[in-house]
Amino acid sequence: MSITNQDEATSPATLPRLPEELVASPAFLLKRLGFAAKDKALGAYERTGLNPYHHAVLAVLDEGSRETQGAIADALGYDRGQLVGLLDELEERKLVQRRRDPDDRRRHIVQLTSEGKRALAKLRATAKRLDDELLVALDESERAQFHALLLKLAQHHLPHCRGLAGAPAAPSA
16 A cells, blocks of 8 residues: 555656646655545545544543533534534544533533443554555654654644643744
């Protein structure tokens, strides 16, 4: 399996070359790699019967610190309506359980079920395989450096990544 969208039999020598101007652009390379990684991930997750959005919800619930629908949506930066649909799908598969908050009947408490924990373990294995495939050209040291640089960029540009362990302070306005 390859992370590229090209046919395995296609030799790099027979492919048209990208313009140097584009290859020199980190944003262009990130975008192209992102598209390739997304396509590959959707196929891999599809085989599990779930998707990366489900994985994210289960991962948040596994942390145990955010159990209300609103807190989960806020943690992931998801629209609350979108989250309700995802939770419906997860609940239908018995991966999560929702119940009314006894302190505030307007809210729902969401919990990971034991089946949800098993599904999350499978999703984590899928994500690990995808990471390994994407980063196959890098050794362990390069992978760590690449991740640190991506995290630094994410912490600067993505509000939900700020404040993570090792994160630099939020940029001043």
